Amino acid sequence: xxxxxxxxxxxxxxxxxxxxxxxxxxxxxxxxxxxxxxxxxxxxxxxxxxxxxxxxxxxxxxxxxxxxxxxxxxxxxxxxxxxxxxxxxxxxxxxxxxxxxxxxxxxxxxxxxxxxxxxxxxxxxxxxxxxxxxxxxxxxxxxxxxxxxxxxxxxxxxxxxxxxxxxxxxxxxxxxxxxxxxxxxx
Numbered sequence: 001x002x003x004x005x006x007x008x009x010x011x012x013x014x015x016x017x018x019x020x021x022x023x024x025x026x027x028x029x030x031x032x033x034x035x036x037x038x039x040x041x042x043x044x045x046x047x048x049x050x051x052x053x054x055x056x057x058x059x060x061x062x063x064x065x066x067x068x069x070x071x072x073x074x075x076x077x078x079x080x081x082x083x084x085x086x087x088x089x090x091x092x093x094x095x096x097x098x099x100x101x102x103x104x105x106x107x108x109x110x111x112x113x114x115x116x117x118x119x120x121x122x123x124x125x126x127x128x129x130x131x132x133x134x135x136x137x138x139x140x141x142x143x144x145x146x147x148x149x150x151x152x153x154x155x156x157x158x159x160x161x162x163x164x165x166x167x168x169x170x171x172x173x174x175x176x177x178x179x180x181x182x183x184x185x186x
Contacts (some may be wrong), residue, residue, distance in 0.1 A: 001060070001063075001064075001078060002091075002094060002098075004056060004057070004060040004078075005019060005078055005086075005091070006119065007053060007056050008053065008056075008057070009116070009119045009120065009123070010119050010122065010123050011049055011050060011052070011053035011056075011123070012034060012047050012049055012053070012123075013047075013120055013123040013124055013127075013148060013149050014034075014036060014047065014120070015039075015040060015117075015120065015150070016088060016091060016092075016116055016117060016120075017040075017088055018036045018038075018039060018040075018150070019077075019078070020076075020078055020085065020086050020087075020088060020091065021037065021038055021085075022034065022036075022076070022077040022078070023071070023073065023074050023075060023076055023077060024061065024064070024065075024069070024072075024073045024074070024075055024076075024077055025073035025074060026077070027057060027061065027077060029054055029057060029058050029061065032048060032049050032050070032051070032054045033046050033047065033048050033049065034046070034047045034049060035047075036150065039150045040150065041150065041152055043150070045147070045148075045150050047148065061077075064077065064079070067079060067081060067083060068082075068083040069083070070083050091116065092115075092116055095115070095116040099113060099114060120149070124145060124149060124157065124161060125161055125166075127145060128142075128145070128161055128170075129166050129170045132170035132173070133170055133173075142154050142157060142158075145157055
C-alpha cells in the first residue's frame, strides 16, 4: 500500500494530504483521472494520470476492495486493515523510516535529508525536463503545470523547479539548439 502511495505522489504530483483524503469514488480508472477534493485552496481539481500509474492503481484498488468498505465507494483509498484512514504524521514517519533503512541521508550541500513532500517537487521538475527533451514550449506549458499541481499562480510552481543538473542540461541543450537555429537564419 505504501508503495502505491509513493507512486501516486510521484505520478500525479499531488500533495500528501490530498492523496490521503482520496476515497475510492475519487479514482476513475476507466477515464484515468483522479478527483482531488478539499485542496489547499478549497477547490476541486481533476488530475489525469498516465497508463502505468493507472495500472498500478487498478491492481491496488483490487487489493483494497478485499478490506472492509464501511462507507462503500466513500471509503478511504489508503486505509489500515481496520478501515481507518492513514494519518499524515504516520505516513511521514513511515517515509523517514524507509529513507533511513535505505541508507539515504542528507545530501552534500543540502540543509536536510529528502522529505516525502520532495516527491512533489521531483515530479514537477521531471515533467519540465521531459518537456524540454521532447521539444515542447516549456514557458507556454508552465501555467498548465501550475493548474495540474493545484497552484493559484505560476510563481508557486516556479518555486518547485530547483535548478538540478538534469534540468540545467535540458535547458542548456534547448538554448544551444535555439542559438544554432538563429545562426543559420542570420
